[in-house]
Amino acid sequence: MSFPNVRMRRIRKTNQLRDLVRETRLSVKDFVYPVFIKEGISKPEPIESMPGQYRLPISNLQNEIDTLVSLNIPGVLIFGIPEKKDALGSSAYHDDGVVQQAIKHIKEANGDKITVFSDVCLCQYTDHGHCGVVEDGKIINDKTLELMTKTAVSHAKSGADIVAPSAMMDGQVQAIRGGLDKFGYSDVAIMAYAAKHASCFYGPFRDAAYSAPSFGDRRNYQMDYSNPNEALREVELDVKEGADIVMVKPALAYLDLIHRVKTTFNMPTAAYCVSGEYSMIKAAGKMGWLNEKAATIEVLTAIKRAGADMILTYFAKEAAQWVQD
Numbered sequence: 579m580s581f582p583n584v585r586m587r588r589i590r591k592t593n594q595l596r597d598l599v600r601e602t603r604l605s606v607k608d609f610v611y612p613v614f615i616k617e618g619i620s621k622p623e624p625i626e627s628m629p630g631q632y633r634l635p636i637s638n639l640q641n642e643i644d645t646l647v648s649l650n651i652p653g654v655l656i657f658g659i660p661e662k663k664d665a666l667g668s669s670a671y672h673d674d675g676v677v678q679q680a681i682k683h684i685k686e687a688n689g690d691k692i693t694v695f696s697d698v699c700l701c702q703y704t705d706h707g708h709c710g711v712v713e714d715g716k717i718i719n720d721k722t723l724e725l726m727t728k729t730a731v732s733h734a735k736s737g738a739d740i741v742a743p744s745a746m747m748d749g750q751v752q753a754i755r756g757g758l759d760k761f762g763y764s765d766v767a768i769m770a771y772a773a774k775h776a777s778c779f780y781g782p783f784r785d786a787a788y789s790a791p792s793f794g795d796r797r798n799y800q801m802d803y804s805n806p807n808e809a810l811r812e813v814e815l816d817v818k819e820g821a822d823i824v825m826v827k828p829a830l831a832y833l834d835l836i837h838r839v840k841t842t843f844n845m846p847t848a849a850y851c852v853s854g855e856y857s858m859i860k861a862a863g864k865m866g867w868l869n870e871k872a873a874t875i876e877v878l879t880a881i882k883r884a885g886a887d888m889i890l891t892y893f894a895k896e897a898a899q900w901v902q903d
């Protein structure tokens with residue numbers, strides 16, 4: 579040993595000492611919990627590929643919010659599952675759409691006890707399952723921007739605190755910022771799904787929301803995960819277009835990007851620990867191959883260590899209890 583007096587193990591001696599030197603602390607205040615609200619059901623429906631997660635009817639929403647508030651979870655991200663889909667995803671921007679109703683319920687009953695984020699995209703609402711307007715088999719960028727802007731404005735009108743465009747259309751942040759400002763919602767923030775990658779880890783979500791594309795895939799709008807420089811350009815553009823929070827998605831396989839985004843832009847940075855990341859830990863836990871609690875805390879800590887200020891995660895409720903242990 580070249581430095582025999584240096585003993586790194588001295589600071590690992592006791593629980594208390596390990597607590598005192600800990601550099602990254604996971605807190606319930608880091609979490610935003612995604613919920614699926616489904617139109618036309620009366621009871622929660624378990625999502626098979628995401629054990630412990632449910633599609634909820636509006637009538638169960640308050641129950642869920644009570645749980646989140648009692649756990650001190652600061653935010654909820656709303657996903658809608660509409661009864662009817664059509665080519666232009668029109669139920670995404672109806673004033674009485676499922677998300678609009680959900681947001682109104684939450685805001686009327688809970689005020690500022692919880693921050694409401696709403697996902698702004700068309701894929702759950704279109705009959706073809708793509709995130710935008712389709713013509714001749716192509717996803718048309720600027721026509722999609724108009725519909726996304728209408729959707730975001732209707733979420734803001736319902737009371738959303740933060741809208742989160744996730745379609746990966748060019749110019750989506752600028753278009754939505756313009757729409758929000760024009761209709762008097764300049765205080766509504768935008769969390770941009772800035773570096774959202776075409777990922778197999780969204781599989782369970784698409785089961786949950788019946789939103790898999792009916793033809794092709796999303797690789798001509800979502801990012802290629804091989805291209806970190808392109809990811810930084812995406813984030814830079816969203817910052818210039820007026821994003822308040824930038825997101826990297828997925829999280830675990832993208833820790834390098836979380837780190838680079840945080841250190842390059844110094845923006846509030848979110849990481850989305852997506853459905854597949856949740857389900858693989860759940861599955862290994864169920865098989866007895868991994869300790870689920872330990873794996874979850876290790877993964878969430880790594881995401882925070884990489885630079886995330888907030889983590890969107892289906893683990894939020896369980897982890898809220900575990901981080902207090």
Ligand code: PBG
Nearest residue numbers: 699701744779780783852853854
């Ligand atoms: C909507 C959207 C998706 C996710 C978040 N917003 C699905 C997709 O892009 O196919 C995935 C979230 C998850 O997997 O947990 N575009």
